[in-house]
Amino acid sequence: MESRFSTPLQMRESVFFDGPEARARYSRFWMLLVLSSIIASAGVVADSTAAVIGAMIVAPLLGPIQGTMLATVLGDRANLVRSLLLVVAGAGVAIAIGFVIGLVVAGDVVAATNSQVAGRVSPRLIDLLAALGTGVVGSVALVRRDISDTLPGVAIAISLVPPLTVVGLTLESGAFGEAAGAMLLFVTNVVAIIATGIVVMSFYGVNKLSAVGVAEGTHRASLRKPAILLAVMLVIIGLPLSVTSFQIGAKSIIESAVHEEVDAWLVDTGWTLEGIDYSSLELTVTVEGPLPMPDTAALEAALEERGVSTEYVTIVLIPVYQVEFGD
Numbered sequence: 001m002e003s004r005f006s007t008p009l010q011m012r013e014s015v016f017f018d019g020p021e022a023r024a025r026y027s028r029f030w031m032l033l034v035l036s037s038i039i040a041s042a043g044v045v046a047d048s049t050a051a052v053i054g055a056m057i058v059a060p061l062l063g064p065i066q067g068t069m070l071a072t073v074l075g076d077r078a079n080l081v082r083s084l085l086l087v088v089a090g091a092g093v094a095i096a097i098g099f100v101i102g103l104v105v106a107g108d109v110v111a112a113t114n115s116q117v118a119g120r121v122s123p124r125l126i127d128l129l130a131a132l133g134t135g136v137v138g139s140v141a142l143v144r145r146d147i148s149d150t151l152p153g154v155a156i157a158i159s160l161v162p163p164l165t166v167v168g169l170t171l172e173s174g175a176f177g178e179a180a181g182a183m184l185l186f187v188t189n190v191v192a193i194i195a196t197g198i199v200v201m202s203f204y205g206v207n208k209l210s211a212v213g214v215a216e217g218t219h220r221a222s223l224r225k226p227a228i229l230l231a232v233m234l235v236i237i238g239l240p241l242s243v244t245s246f247q248i249g250a251k252s253i254i255e256s257a258v259h260e261e262v263d264a265w266l267v268d269t270g271w272t273l274e275g276i277d278y279s280s281l282e283l284t285v286t287v288e289g290p291l292p293m294p295d296t297a298a299l300e301a302a303l304e305e306r307g308v309s310t311e312y313v314t315i316v317l318i319p320v321y322q323v324e325f326g327d
Contacts, residue, residue, distance in 0.1 A: 015067035037097040059161040069197035098168020108173035121181035135196035288318035
């Protein structure tokens with residue numbers, strides 16, 4: 001009966017760019033990378049979730065990232081360098097394509113006006129947890145052929161090319177902080193794939209097997225140093241993710257308090273809350289209704305009582321005039 005587990009040779013053929021088929025693999029990789037980057041950039045600009053998901057499925061970056069992981073496990077230095085270079089070069093091309101497309105579209109593509117950007121520039125600890133889980137699934141799919149059909153789902157969940165195109169788009173828009181956030185999301189995903197992959201490969205005993213072509217008697221690769229390096233990287237990545245998580249949580253609490261107080265303030269005025277914008281350091285509350293203007297002093301006092309610093313709160317009052325012809 002055919003084994004449900006892939007052999008080291010089969011895993012190598014899945015993720016390494018060597019051997020007689022190397023030229024065809026490189027050609028396919030660059031073609032798919034360019035196309036997926038164009039699709040992702042266009043999807044982000046159009047704020048289209050469907051297009052971005054399509055780019056995730058097409059994107060080929062998962063291959064060389066898993067190649068980096070497998071080469072580390074097998075102690076294959078040549079393929080480790082080759083895979084790392086592909087990841088770095090591929091990331092650079094995706095960022096460049098996003099930047100170029102940002103040059104030809106009207107207006108800035110930033111988080112304040114685009115939900116696709118907003119969802120990728122403030123990574124949190126929960127994103128790291130999701131990346132670790134997805135990395136486990138991807139590595140198991142590499143080891144076990146009977147669940148390899150889950151790889152399209154892994155490509156969607158791990159989101160590699162869209163954050164890179166967001167980096168390019170936001171760089172072109174001058175939003176350097178947002179570009180750094182999107183880059184952090186990409187690095188988080190890459191480190192998670194490699195780290196979980198090493199753990200999964202060790203669990204299945206792949207690290208006990210010699211790389212194909214290595215002379216008999218050669219010691220298997222030691223995973224001690226890579227494991228320590230990846231653990232340090234996870235800690236380093238976890239620090240800014242923790243800060244972002246804390247900031248988002250604090251903003252959510254403040255927004256909830258402001259929403260409650262504004263609703264209570266407007267209950268007898270005939271005015272309605274149109275929106276609360278907290279995309280920057282300043283919180284902007286927009287309300288509209290008929291004259292006369294409601295007194296904001298009561299709202300200011302209520303917010304201060306709830307512990308909200310009104311120094312960074314702006315209230316935008318939009319009076320609505322209704323004219324009825326024929327009366």
